[in-house]
Amino acid sequence: MYVAVKGGETAIDNAHRLMAEERRGAPATPELSLDQIAGQLGLAVDRVMTEGSVYDRELAALALKQAQGDVVEAVFLLRAYRTTLPRFGASEPLDTAAMAIRRRISSAFKDLPGGQVLGPTYDYTHRLLDFALAEGGDPAPAALAPEPLDAAMPRVADVLGQQGLIEDNPAGDESPGDLTRQPLNFPAGRDLRLQNLARGDEGFLLALAYSSQRGYGNTHPFAGEIRMGNVAVELVPEELGFAIEIGEIAVTECQMINQFKGSKTRPPQFTRGYGLAFGRSERKAMAMALVDRSLRAGELGEDATSPVQDEEFVLAHSDSVEASGFVQHLKLPHYVDFQSELELIRRLRAGKEAAE
Amino acid sequence: MPPAETEFRRRWMGVLAKAAPAEIAAAWHRLASPPAYALLRRPEIGLVMVRGRAGGDGGAFNLGEMTVTRCSVRLPSGIVGHAWVAGRAPAHAERAAVIDALLQQGDATLGPEIDRLEALQAERRTLAARKAAATRVDFFTMVRGED
Numbered sequence: 001m002y003v004a005v006k007g008g009e010t011a012i013d014n015a016h017r018l019m020a021e022e023r024r025g026a027p028a029t030p031e032l033s034l035d036q037i038a039g040q041l042g043l044a045v046d047r048v049m050t051e052g053s054v055y056d057r058e059l060a061a062l063a064l065k066q067a068q069g070d071v072v073e074a075v076f077l078l079r080a081y082r083t084t085l086p087r088f089g090a091s092e093p094l095d096t097a098a099m100a101i102r103r104r105i106s107s108a109f110k111d112l113p114g115g116q117v118l119g120p121t122y123d124y125t126h127r128l129l130d131f132a133l134a135e136g137g138d139p140a141p142a143a144l145a146p147e148p149l150d151a152a153m154p155r156v157a158d159v160l161g162q163q164g165l166i167e168d169n170p171a172g173d174e175s176p177g178d179l180t181r182q183p184l185n186f187p188a189g190r191d192l193r194l195q196n197l198a199r200g201d202e203g204f205l206l207a208l209a210y211s212s213q214r215g216y217g218n219t220h221p222f223a224g225e226i227r228m229g230n231v232a233v234e235l236v237p238e239e240l241g242f243a244i245e246i247g248e249i250a251v252t253e254c255q256m257i258n259q260f261k262g263s264k265t266r267p268p269q270f271t272r273g274y275g276l277a278f279g280r281s282e283r284k285a286m287a288m289a290l291v292d293r294s295l296r297a298g299e300l301g302e303d304a305t306s307p308v309q310d311e312e313f314v315l316a317h318s319d320s321v322e323a324s325g326f327v328q329h330l331k332l333p334h335y336v337d338f339q340s341e342l343e344l345i346r347r348l349r350a351g352k353e354a355a356e
Numbered sequence: 357m358p359p360a361e362t363e364f365r366r367r368w369m370g371v372l373a374k375a376a377p378a379e380i381a382a383a384w385h386r387l388a389s390p391p392a393y394a395l396l397r398r399p400e401i402g403l404v405m406v407r408g409r410a411g412g413d414g415g416a417f418n419l420g421e422m423t424v425t426r427c428s429v430r431l432p433s434g435i436v437g438h439a440w441v442a443g444r445a446p447a448h449a450e451r452a453a454v455i456d457a458l459l460q461q462g463d464a465t466l467g468p469e470i471d472r473l474e475a476l477q478a479e480r481r482t483l484a485a486r487k488a489a490a491t492r493v494d495f496f497t498m499v500r501g502e503d
Contacts, residue, residue, distance in 0.1 A: 055406065055422035056443060082403060088424055088440075090405040093416045100481055102488045110495060118491040148485030149492070155412050172415015178405065179418070190410055191417040198408075198419050229488075232370075233422065235404055237440055242362050245370030246404070246424060247442025253412065276408045276419055 023068050037061035046250075046279025047071055051320060052078030053180075053199045055249050055278050072201070072320045079321050092234040092243055096227065096253045096276070097155050103280075104227040106156045108257060112225075114153035119228060120280070156225035157255045157272060166224075166257060166270040186312050193295055193315060194288075198276060200318030202284045208308045209290035217294050217306030220259035221273070228252040228280055252277050254285035258293050263301040271300060368459055368470045372452040373441040375473045383469050384451045393454050396436060397428040399446035425449040431457045 024031065038045055038061040048060040052075045059078060067073035103119025106112050118124075160166045176191035179199075184192060197205060212219045230248040237244065254275035262268035273293025275285035290308075297309040307313050317323060372380065403421040410417060426440045427449040437457025439449045459466050 050420065053420035054403070055420065058444070059423065082421060085423070086400075086402040087421075088402040088404050088426060090418070091407050091422075093407040093409045094419070096408070096412045100484065102484060103491075116493040116495075117488050118493065119488050120491075142487045143490035144483075144486045145489035145492070146486075147489060148482050149489045157411070158413065169409070169411030169414025172410065172417075174416055176407065176415065176417045191415060194408070194410060194417040195419070198417075230484075232374075233404070233406060233442065235440065237426070237438060239428070239438055242366060244366055244373070244440060246373045246440045247422075248374060249406065249422060249442070251408075251419075255411065272411050274411045274414075278420060 023066075032065055034058055034061040034065065037064055041069075043280055044069070044071060046277075046281050047202060047284070048074045048078060050278040050281050050284060051075040051199055051201060052082070054078050054082050072324050076321050076324065089235060089238075091246075092236070094231045094233065094251065094276075096231055096251070097153075097158070099153070099227060099229040099231050099251075099253075100248075101149055101153050101227055102229040102250075104153060104225065104229075106223065106225045108222040108224050109156055109160075112156050113159070114150045117149060153227070155227075155255065157257060160224075160257075160270070164269070167260075167266075167272060169272065169274075184315060186315075187298075188311060188315060190292075190296070193311065194274065194276075194292060196315045196318055197288045197291055200288070201320035201323065202281075202287065204318055204320070204323075205287040205291050206283060208294075208314060209287035211306065212290055212294045212308045217297065217304075217309045219256075219273070219290055219293050221256045221290055221293070222258075223286065224255040224257035224270075224272070226252070226254045226282060226285065228282065250279050252279065252281050252285045254282070254289040256286070256289040256293055260300065266300070271296070365456070365460070367474075369439070369452075369456060371470050371474045371477065372439065372455060374477055375448075375452075376476075377445055377448045379473055379476060380448050380451050383455070383473065386469065387458075388465065391431065391454055391458060393429045393431050393437075393457065395427070395450075396430050397426065399425055399427040399449045401425050401444045401446070427453040429453045429457055431461060433461060435461050 038057045041064065044064055045057055045060045048063055048071060049055050049057070052060060052063065059081060060074070063074035063077040064071070066077055101117060103121060104114065104117045106116065157166055161168060172189070172191055176195070177189060179192060179195050184196065188196070211217070213221070228250070230250050232245045232248050234243040234245050236242060256273040256275070257270040258273060260269055260271040271293065273289040275288030275292065277285045277288065291314060294308040295311055295314060297304040304310060402424055404424045405421050406419045407416045408419040409415065422442060423444050424440060424442055425445045425448065426438070427446070428436060428438050429450070430436050435457050437453040437455070437460065439452035439456055441449045441452055455466060459470070
């Protein structure tokens with residue numbers, strides 16, 4: 001039985017007007033500007049850019065404002081917006097070794113060239129609510145060292161890699177696959193896995209990474225290096241034929257190094273997992289690196305027994321836009337489906353009663 | 357284009373792209389007179405897929421996109437200027453494309469302008485690097501009892 005349902009238009013319009021009024025909050029309170037969101041809720045902006053997969057602070061701030069701070073909804077808005085823009089091309093791969101470092105730490109090597117640079121971080125804070133912030137007021141200015149950081153800050157894993165104790169990163173295809181252009185098939189290459197994880201929901205990846213630490217696919221990780229700062233984006237415009245810088249973006253990179261006992265073809269050495277995210281997204285980059293390493297189980301000849309090592313399970317469920325869409329579609333009218341199931345239950349019960 | 361000229365142009369196009377919009381506007385207003393030019397490709401906003409490398413130096417992968425504005429102009433002399441700048445910045449891209457064309461034409465007043473923009477960018481980078489350097493950890497070793 002098919003029942004055409006009409007009549008919701010006015011209710012929907014009014015629901016959206018009500019939502020707009022609630023989003024605005026008390027009219028006597030000044031409205032949030034995009035500059036305020038981009039400047040003062042910067043880590044939320046970074047997360048929306050990373051998972052929305054578009055680096056544009058202003059757009060991400062607008063998405064957060066429109067979504068009343070609901071990050072997953074904001075990610076959806078940004079993803080929807082990107083479909084309205086043409087694709088001009090692809091950049092040259094970022095050179096993170098040449099990053100203008102704002103933070104760079106290693107939990108594996110104390111004395112690394114360039115030093116341990118804490119940068120802006122919540123690490124080592126006491127996580128006590130700061131009621132002075134509720135009052136407002138300007139903070140003390142940041143301390144300035146007499147000299148800037150060393151210009152050369154080599155990636156830690158590269159330093160140890162030179163001694164063969166850490167695996168080399170395998171070279172790959174220079175025109176990597178693109179999930180936004182082709183459906184994901186399994187087995188996926190590492191290029192597609194990394195793209196999927198970079199866009200993936202932080203909460204999902206964090207939980208998977210945690211599961212791997214608790215024993216569901218043991219990764220024995222060390223944070224070989226975490227670095228955050230600005231990198232130049234270069235591309236080769238067709239009309240020029242040579243690479244030019246088009247700007248700088250902030251990224252966070254995490255190199256996990258993991259114990260590896262060796263296999264028939266490989267000596268015992270440290271292996272690597274890699275995380276890269278837009279902006280200051282350290283937890284995300286760390287979780288991504290752990291999951292990336294776990295997903296290499298097959299390649300490294302390890303038993304894949306845990307969810308985090310199951311490529312199809314991880315990659316098919318990491319995207320918050322797909323996940324929230326499918327979960328939330330249950331809110332749409334299913335009156336006819338439910339009616340038919342109700343009929344079925346009634347008939348089954350009637351049959352059972354008749355038999356008794 | 358000879359390699360040296362390509363290198364000059366690479367530099368100024370990068371400097372123009374990385375300049376703050378207000379700095380480009382200021383440079384524009386310092387031009388002797390508003391230059392005549394025609395739009396070959398009006399400022400157009402689109403996306404560029406940003407790529408990374410697995411492990412930083414391995415195989416390439418697609419990280420995510422960024423917004424970019426591009427523009428192309430032609431001077432009355434026939435010289436064509438291009439600009440590609442991060443973000444949604446039509447005015448920035450148009451002005452950068454015109455300045456790119458003027459620089460190719462050998463406009464002598466613009467060299468110092470590029471130097472000035474580059475110096476501002478270096479200043480910002482140094483300031484950020486000094487703030488970061490103030491957070492560098494100086495380890496010291498505790499004297500151990502058994503020694």
